[in-house]
Structure formats: C-alpha cells, structure tokens
Amino acid sequence: MSDNPHLEEYLNSLSNKNDIFSGIPDLLPEPILRTYGKYESALEEYNIHKQSGMTHPDDLADMKHAIKDLKVQFEKAMQKHFPSFFPSPIHKQSENMNQTSENSIHKNSSETNDKKQDLLSLNEKYIQSLKEKDNIYTGNKSLLRGFLRELYRQNVAAEKEYSRLYDAGFKGMDEGEKMAARQKFDSAKSRFYEAMDDFAQKISSQKLKQEEKNTPRAPQITTVNGDKISHGHIFQHEKTEDWMFAYRINGKNMPVIRLSAEDAAKFQNTVADHDTSAAVKEVLEKYNPSKLLPKVPTTEWVASNILSDGRKLDKFTIYKETNEERAGYGKWKFYAQVGDIKMSRLADFESRNAFFDRTQTPAQLAEKLFGERLNLASAYAQYTLPAGVNNIRIGKGNDQKWQISAEVDGIRTPKRELSYDDRTSYFKTKTATADQLAAKYLINDINAMREQSVKTDRSMKV
Numbered sequence: 001m002s003d004n005p006h007l008e009e010y011l012n013s014l015s016n017k018n019d020i021f022s023g024i025p026d027l028l029p030e031p032i033l034r035t036y037g038k039y040e041s042a043l044e045e046y047n048i049h050k051q052s053g054m055t056h057p058d059d060l061a062d063m064k065h066a067i068k069d070l071k072v073q074f075e076k077a078m079q080k081h082f083p084s085f086f087p088s089p090i091h092k093q094s095e096n097m098n099q100t101s102e103n104s105i106h107k108n109s110s111e112t113n114d115k116k117q118d119l120l121s122l123n124e125k126y127i128q129s130l131k132e133k134d135n136i137y138t139g140n141k142s143l144l145r146g147f148l149r150e151l152y153r154q155n156v157a158a159e160k161e162y163s164r165l166y167d168a169g170f171k172g173m174d175e176g177e178k179m180a181a182r183q184k185f186d187s188a189k190s191r192f193y194e195a196m197d198d199f200a201q202k203i204s205s206q207k208l209k210q211e212e213k214n215t216p217r218a219p220q221i222t223t224v225n226g227d228k229i230s231h232g233h234i235f236q237h238e239k240t241e242d243w244m245f246a247y248r249i250n251g252k253n254m255p256v257i258r259l260s261a262e263d264a265a266k267f268q269n270t271v272a273d274h275d276t277s278a279a280v281k282e283v284l285e286k287y288n289p290s291k292l293l294p295k296v297p298t299t300e301w302v303a304s305n306i307l308s309d310g311r312k313l314d315k316f317t318i319y320k321e322t323n324e325e326r327a328g329y330g331k332w333k334f335y336a337q338v339g340d341i342k343m344s345r346l347a348d349f350e351s352r353n354a355f356f357d358r359t360q361t362p363a364q365l366a367e368k369l370f371g372e373r374l375n376l377a378s379a380y381a382q383y384t385l386p387a388g389v390n391n392i393r394i395g396k397g398n399d400q401k402w403q404i405s406a407e408v409d410g411i412r413t414p415k416r417e418l419s420y421d422d423r424t425s426y427f428k429t430k431t432a433t434a435d436q437l438a439a440k441y442l443i444n445d446i447n448a449m450r451e452q453s454v455k456t457d458r459s460m461k462v
Contacts, residue, residue: 007081020078020085032077039070059246059253119199120206122146127203136200148199151192158188220277221284224294232280234259234267245283249291257287290350290357304361308378309431311338316362318347318355336366343370372421377431383439389446392434394418394426406438408449416441 009027016022025036046063079086120127126143130136144152162185170178219228232247243264245257259267263283270279284291296304305313315337321328332347334355347355351369354360360368371379391407402423403415418426418437425432 155192158185290353290359293359304363375425375429380432380436383436385435385439413445
C-alpha cells in the first residue's frame with residue numbers, strides 16, 4: 001500500500017485489486033486526474049463526431065491519433081505513481097520466453113503484435129538512431145522491434161552458421177547439402193533486406209504525409225475580408241447517405257453543411273470541369289453567404305445601437321438556452337433590450353452566422369428579428385400585397401378579437417386574427433398599413449384562392 005493518502009484513496013476504490021485502471025477516476029491524484037481528464041474529453045469528443053457521421057474521415061483519423069498520444073501519457077503517469085502494478089522489463093522478458101519457441105515467434109507472436117501496434121511507432125528509437133537518414137541500414141540493429149527484430153536475428157544466426165560451415169570447408173557435406181546451406185543463408189538475408197526496404201518506404205510515405213499536412217493548402221477562395229477558404233469538398237453521411245459539404249477557413253474546420261442531392265451533383269460536375277473554386281463558392285453563396293460577405297468594421301459594429309426610429313438598443317447578444325424548463329433548451333437564442341422591453345427568440349441559421357461573422361450590425365439584426373415586437377416600420381416593409389386584392393377590413397369579430405380579411409377578385413378571404421404587436425403598429429404607432437398586414441396574414445389564402453380559380457377555369461374549358 002502507498003504512504004500517500006491520495007494514492008491510498010484511489011487504491012481503495014479498485015474494483016479489481018490486480019487492475020490499477022479499475023478504480024474511480026475522480027479519486028486519482030491531481031496530476032494524473034488532469035492527464036486522464038484530457039484523455040477522456042478527447043475520447044468523448046471523438047465518439048460524438050464519429051456517431052454523428054458528419055465529420056470527415058481525415059479529421060476523425062487526426063482525432064484518433066491525438067487520443068492515442070493522450071492515452072500513452074495517462075498510462076505513463078499511472079505507471080510512475082503505481083509502479084508495482086506494471087511488470088518489470090525482466091518479468092516481461094521471462095513471460096515472452098515461456099510463451100513460445102524462437103522459431104514460432106516470427107510466424108505467430110511478432111506478426112500479431114505488429115498488427116496491434118504501428119510498425120513505425122514500434123521502431124521509433126531505431127529510426128532516431130540512423131546515422132544516414134536516407135539509409136535504413138545505418139541504425140543500431142539492437143533497437144529493432146517486432147518482426148524486424150526477429151528477421152534480423154534469423155539473418156545473423158544464418159550468417160554465423162554459414163560462416164562456420166565455410167570455415168570448416170563444408171567438411172562431410174555433399175554438393176546438395178552445401179547448396180541447401182547457402183540457400184538457407186540467402187533466404188534469411190533476403191527476408192530481412194526485403195522487410196527493411198518495405199520499412200524504409202513506410203518511413204518515406206509518412207514523411208510525405210507529414211509534409212503535406214504541415215504545408216498550408218492553397219486557398220480555393222480568398223474572401224473580400226482576406227479569409228482563406230480551403231479543403232472544400234463533399235462526402236456522404238455514414239448513416240443517412242446525405243451529401244455533406246466540409247471546408248476550412250484559415251485552416252480551421254467549419255461546421256459541415258447538408259446539401260441537396262441536386263446541389264451535390266452540381267458540385268461534382270463543376271469540380272469535374274476543373275473549377276473547384278467556383279463549386280465551393282456556389283455552395284457557400286447558397287448555404288452560408290455570410291462567410292463571403294464583407295465584415296462590418298469593429299468600431300461600427302460596436303457603435304451600432306440606434307434603431308431606425310431613433311430608439312437606443314440597450315443590449316443585444318446571443319446565448320445558448322440552459323434552462324431545461326424553457327422552450328428551445330440547448331439551442332442558440334438572441335436576446336435584445338430596448339428601454340423596458342426585453343425580448344428573446346430562437347436564432348435562425350442565417351442570422352446566427354451574420355452575428356458571428358459580423359456581416360450585419362446588432363441594430364440591423366435587432367430590427368430584422370424583433371422589428372414587429374418593437375413596432376418598427378422597417379419590419380413591415382417586407383410585406384407587399386399582390387394586385388387585385390382590395391376592400392381590406394380590420395375589425396372585431398363575434399368573439400371580440402381583432403381580425404383582418406380582404407376580397408380577392410370579388411371573393412372574401414377567411415378572417416385572420418391580428419397579434420397584439422401588429423394591432424399596436426396599425427392603430428397606435430401607425431408603422432404598419434392595412435395592405436402590409438393583409439399581405440402578412442392573408443397571402444396563403446390569396447394564393448390558394450387564385451390557384452383554385454385557375455383550376456376551375458381549366459375544368460370549365462375542358
């Protein structure tokens with residue numbers, strides 16, 4: 001048992017007294033707990049990305065490699081603080097000697113072990129020992145590991161045996177036996193050299209990949225803000241098989257975008273015409289235009305707090321709803337305050353990006369999102385009434401609620417109830433007209449009535 005009370009507390013929590021990793025992680029001493037926390041967080045993040053099916057395989061591979069490094073760091077920290085739970089090198093060597101004979105190691109144990117552990121990382125010390133970096137044979141052979149080590153030992157043993165026979169003049173051996181001895185030596189030597197040549201190719205391939213990874217990729221698009229967009233490509237979701245678009249801005253991965261099948265096909269066709277930049281631009285223009293738009297200067301963005309009617313925007317921000325009892329829990333929301341009026345609402349994708357990318361000022365976003373609540377004339381400018389709609393009526397119904405209706409080509413629409421904000425804008429602040437309210441509330445009825453009229457005319461003609 002340990003003299004350290006913190007170590008003692010963790011040791012007492014072990015569910016398996018022979019397994020140092022079976023304890024309660026929260027009871028680990030602070031230095032180890034920090035290392036474990038990094039490993040656990042990385043593993044959790046990797047699993048989330050993998051299960052979502054929305055992360056590109058290359059990015060998953062990078063995350064997995066980082067997890068492997070963090071796991072090694074955690075295990076080393078555990079070994080440092082709890083050495084008695086880890087076998088000594090002598091004990092390991094004894095176990096290996098008892099497992100199998102020298103001849104069967106190469107065929108079974110070493111090959112299986114190398115499948116579990118990457119050959120490059122297994123022989124990292126040998127690579128570091130190379131006197132000539134481009135000559136794989138100039139390293140310290142005693143540092144070879146895995147099946148390379150076994151092949152080297154077999155080559156040395158075969159060479160010694162052949163040298164012994166040669167020095168003895170192949171005494172008592174006929175020509176066939178001499179040839180067999182030579183073939184055995186050549187075979188062992190050939191296996192070792194072929195394996196080393198393959199190993200050299202793997203090292204070379206890894207260097208190229210690392211160089212490609214470290215070399216910044218030429219941007220596919222440079223925006224008006226100077227941001228460099230690269231790595232734009234599409235791939236299919238693992239589970240749904242939907243087409244996804246992935247890209248980076250200034251080397252940072254952006255959230256993937258789900259494309260329609262039509263847009264995915266268009267992207268592929270444009271890329272096939274050797275115009276990847278145009279393909280990437282078309283996708284962003286349609287699905288995330290704020291990435292391409294000019295940013296509002298910081299000074300202007302901060303100072304923009306006056307609405308179109310002269311009122312001051314006292315506060316405007318974005319946040320994630322953390323109250324489980326409120327609607328939209330876990331989702332992004334906008335919050336605004338003008339005088340005593342406090343408002344919040346779910347953040348749509350376009351407005352959220354405009355805020356984070358700073359392509360619209362807080363005042364512009366506030367008018368867009370809360371304009372009707374604030375009775376701003378700018379909020380109703382978007383509503384346009386089609387021609388041929390007239391005789392708009394705004395009044396109370398039998399239930400004493402304010403309603404609106406209109407005539408479409410001589411036929412009256414159903415009555416639709418007006419909201420409190422729209423009534424205030426119409427009657428009190430005079431910032432909304434009857435035509436604008438009719439366009440807002442009755443446009444679906446107007447379109448449906450006209451479609452039905454067209455169908456009726458066609459049937460009469462037939």
